[in-house]
Amino acid sequence: MTGDALRMRVELGRLIERYRIPHQPCIVPLLPPTTCAQVVEGLAMTTDLDGDRTRFRPFAFGLVRKATPLLYKHDAAQVAGAVENLSYDERGNLRIRARVDHPEARRCNAFSVCGKVLSYKMHNADTPDFFAEVEDAELTEVSLTDAPANAHALVTRRFPASPLPRYFDLEIARVKCCQEMLALLPQVVAAPAPVLQRAAPRRGDFLAGGY
Numbered sequence: 139m140t141g142d143a144l145r146m147r148v149e150l151g152r153l154i155e156r157y158r159i160p161h162q163p164c165i166v167p168l169l170p171p172t173t174c175a176q177v178v179e180g181l182a183m184t185t186d187l188d189g190d191r192t193r194f195r196p197f198a199f200g201l202v203r204k205a206t207p208l209l210y211k212h213d214a215a216q217v218a219g220a221v222e223n224l225s226y227d228e229r230g231n232l233r234i235r236a237r238v239d240h241p242e243a244r245r246c247n248a249f250s251v252c253g254k255v256l257s258y259k260m261h262n263a264d265t266p267d268f269f270a271e272v273e274d275a276e277l278t279e280v281s282l283t284d285a286p287a288n289a290h291a292l293v294t295r296r297f298p299a300s301p302l303p304r305y306f307d308l309e310i311a312r313v314k315c316c317q318e319m320l321a322l323l324p325q326v327v328a329a330p331a332p333v334l335q336r337a338a339p340r341r342g343d344f345l346a347g348g349y
Contacts, residue, residue, distance in 0.1 A: 142257065222236055249282060253278045
């Protein structure tokens with residue numbers, strides 16, 4: 139998180155220390171390895187209180203873009219695949235549908251979001267029931283993980299991805315290659331043919347037809 143996220147984390151950290159709230163990590167078991175890309179659907183963000191004492195207001199990310207990056211455990215160097223659709227349900231939870239190519243990400247059964255916090259509010263700061271509510275935020279990426287902060291942000295459906303998109307990508311690349319070759323063809327035709335000069339025979343060389 140960026141923006142006001144650091145200030146929010148500092149406030150939460152102080153309250154966690156004050157009330158000695160134990161950290162209870164959420165671990166979602168990994169699935170067995172798969173041999174092909176998967177399409178996964180589920181909830182990338184919900185309005186439930188997560189393990190970091192944070193919750194999102196319904197529709198907190200406003201307008202969301204399908205082009206949002208999909209990563210493995212928030213690692214920018216490990217692209218997990220591509221987001222195919224982002225939308226809200228009637229409660230303001232963020233739904234996601236994505237194609238996952240990364241071998242380890244395909245085994246994950248939970249999501250985690252990352253974004254820029256634009257505004258938030260602290261609730262019940264004088265009691266052990268404190269929490270931060272993100273009111274407005276900008277989504278920057280969604281990750282697949284086995285250790286989500288939000289135990290409700292889970293994959294609810296998955297199935298093998300169709301090989302057709304990959305086939306079409308290869309066909310498009312082949313067509314582009316052929317187009318580049320055709321574009322170079324006039325240059326090859328217009329180029330003068332190399333003149334082959336026959337070396338003068340040396341004494342003692344055998345020539346067809348005699349010496």
